[in-house]
Amino acid sequence: MSKIVTGYWDCPYCNNKGISGLEKRCTACGHPQDEGTKFYLKEQKEYVSEDKAGKYGKGADWTCSYCGALNRHDAKVCVGCGADREESSGDYFENVEKQKQKAQAKQPEPTKGKRNYTPFIIGLVLLFAIIGFSCRPKNYGASVTDKEWSRAIDIEKYETVSESDWSVPDGGRVTDEKSEIHHYDDVLDHYETVTVEKSRQVQDGYDTHVEYDDNGDGTFTEREVQTPRYKTEYYTEEEEQPVYEKVPRYQTKYYYDIDKWVPDRTLETSGGADTPYWDDTVLSENEREGERRAEYKVTFTTNKDKTFTAAVDEGLWNSLDINDNVDLMVKSGRVTSVNGTEIE
Numbered sequence: 001m002s003k004i005v006t007g008y009w010d011c012p013y014c015n016n017k018g019i020s021g022l023e024k025r026c027t028a029c030g031h032p033q034d035e036g037t038k039f040y041l042k043e044q045k046e047y048v049s050e051d052k053a054g055k056y057g058k059g060a061d062w063t064c065s066y067c068g069a070l071n072r073h074d075a076k077v078c079v080g081c082g083a084d085r086e087e088s089s090g091d092y093f094e095n096v097e098k099q100k101q102k103a104q105a106k107q108p109e110p111t112k113g114k115r116n117y118t119p120f121i122i123g124l125v126l127l128f129a130i131i132g133f134s135c136r137p138k139n140y141g142a143s144v145t146d147k148e149w150s151r152a153i154d155i156e157k158y159e160t161v162s163e164s165d166w167s168v169p170d171g172g173r174v175t176d177e178k179s180e181i182h183h184y185d186d187v188l189d190h191y192e193t194v195t196v197e198k199s200r201q202v203q204d205g206y207d208t209h210v211e212y213d214d215n216g217d218g219t220f221t222e223r224e225v226q227t228p229r230y231k232t233e234y235y236t237e238e239e240e241q242p243v244y245e246k247v248p249r250y251q252t253k254y255y256y257d258i259d260k261w262v263p264d265r266t267l268e269t270s271g272g273a274d275t276p277y278w279d280d281t282v283l284s285e286n287e288r289e290g291e292r293r294a295e296y297k298v299t300f301t302t303n304k305d306k307t308f309t310a311a312v313d314e315g316l317w318n319s320l321d322i323n324d325n326v327d328l329m330v331k332s333g334r335v336t337s338v339n340g341t342e343i344e
Contacts, residue, residue, distance in 0.1 A: 003222040004053040005212060006046040007039035018042070021218025022052075024070065024079060032080045033070040035063050035095040039218055048219060060091040060216025072217060092216035137336065140306070140328040144320050146299035150270040151278055154290030157264035164255045172256035182251040189245040195236050204231040261288065273322055276314075300328055300335065310335035310343055 007021035016028035021039050025032050048056060059073030065088040069080030076085055166182065168174055206226040213221045264287065267279035276296070281289060296317035299309045308330060316338060320326070329337040336343055 004048040034068040056219040137331040140302040142300040142302040153267040156261040176255040181248040184246040186244040
């Protein structure tokens, strides 16, 4: 059976706290309960006696539109000013909702149930600041301590090569054709019965807890609530599962000869501070030059004995000599400019 529990309220005028909800006026200053009253429960519950309990939980207190006092649901006139109830509207629950809306309008939406990302964002900002500080460009005075270069010429040869494919390119001369496996298809072969373990949620009784409903008249109704409790149950079940067979699919594969330019050899040269040069290219009748590649590197040593090696273009490489003094810009351990000339 439901029980009626005493609620409490605080007087906003004299700051008297924990006044019994059954008292319509403050026991310290006499101010009546008004539209700002919000009933609450204490940890130690006090039950209304059985002979009084029948008077409560019948309806919420109504609010006098003249003086704002709360009155019992069955009162015909206001206990605060004597105004007729018929000229008033609104009750305790409407007052609570209005207070809630006013509070929400004054502050951001509560973050209850939402994660607060502010500390995380602050941490990220600090982390990026540290990384940015450590990776900021730095200027160094340095000297050139080493230079090196390398050059390469690819030589291609025009010759007949043997290849195979599912089609013949232009210029290909077929030497053979074979029916070979091109790919496999999964084809249903049969079904087989297998035992599969499964799980399901089954009810395992009820959990009982107590809830309290605000009656809006200075009391709360205590009631027991039962919620179903579940457990995981495991069971086995037979299923028909498909079994597939990989079936080869054949197509005609062509073997052919074709004349084409193919890589043959590479002519390489390299050195230090000397003048770069290309190897003498001597080509036979069925040869040609392919791609030419070059790489130029300079090593710098700062006045703090830090060493940086950078790949530069040929023009910058030629403009620098051993022991030349230069201004370096270094970012994240990489030289980004020399004497104001940017390095990609």
